[in-house]
Amino acid sequence: MGTQFVVDRPDAAQCILGIDPGLNTTGYAVIRRSGGTLLLLEAGVVRSRARDPLGERLKELSDGVREVIASHPIDAVALEQLFSHYERPRTAILMGHARGVICLAAGEAGLPISSFEPTRVKKIMTGNGRASKTQMQQAVKLQLGLENVPEPNDVADALAIALTGHYLTGNPLSV
Numbered sequence: 001m002g003t004q005f006v007v008d009r010p011d012a013a014q015c016i017l018g019i020d021p022g023l024n025t026t027g028y029a030v031i032r033r034s035g036g037t038l039l040l041l042e043a044g045v046v047r048s049r050a051r052d053p054l055g056e057r058l059k060e061l062s063d064g065v066r067e068v069i070a071s072h073p074i075d076a077v078a079l080e081q082l083f084s085h086y087e088r089p090r091t092a093i094l095m096g097h098a099r100g101v102i103c104l105a106a107g108e109a110g111l112p113i114s115s116f117e118p119t120r121v122k123k124i125m126t127g128n129g130r131a132s133k134t135q136m137q138q139a140v141k142l143q144l145g146l147e148n149v150p151e152p153n154d155v156a157d158a159l160a161i162a163l164t165g166h167y168l169t170g171n172p173l174s175v
Contacts, residue, residue, distance in 0.1 A: 015041070016169070017068060017111075018078045018162025020154050021098040024050055026061055027154025029162045030072045031144070038166065040144050041072055043155045054097065062101040069109045077106040078165025080157065081115040116164050121157075124164045136160055 020027035029043040046064030048057035068074075079102060082095055106113050119129035125139040133156070137149035140159045150156040 015073050015075045016162045016165045017074045018158045020080050020157035023094045023098045025154050027158035029158040031162045045154050058101045065102050065105040077111050077113045078161045079115050081117045114165050121160050121164045125160050
């Protein structure tokens with residue numbers, strides 16, 4: 001994967017699954033700390049079809065997350081915290097359904113879950129809680145030593161969430 005970002009955090013989780021939840025498209029990324037190096041193991045999206053019934057869409061999401069968890073020795077899950085804009089309450093409700101099945105899959109696997117607000121992820125990654133998508137993609141690229149910026153945005157966001165989870169795992173100042 002190219003040059004990797006070097007860290008020195010012996011207390012951090014070894015393998016973290018970062019998830020950017022969504023009902024239509026959920027981004028995921030698995031990173032692992034190996035010694036002082038962060039490695040990208042896998043990243044992608046789980047998609048559902050908007051025209052399918054809600055139950056089928058949630059099952060597709062659940063199955064996809066379970067498959068990723070089964071494919072790697074995951075130690076912890078980092079998840080984007082639910083937020084809503086007062087003009088879009090339906091979006092928040094649908095996002096809550098998606099987060100619910102993700103949390104269930106992680107809970108069934110016995111994995112601890114940490115949730116991070118989008119502004120906190122941006123602040124950790126770039127120093128600016130209002131960073132743009134482009135700034136976030138560049139930060140992820142640099143911190144993981146990737147050749148290209150990660151795409152689509154769902155994957156870039158999942159990578160940023162996984163990295164935030166790594167940086168804050170076991171950190172008493174992260175409360």
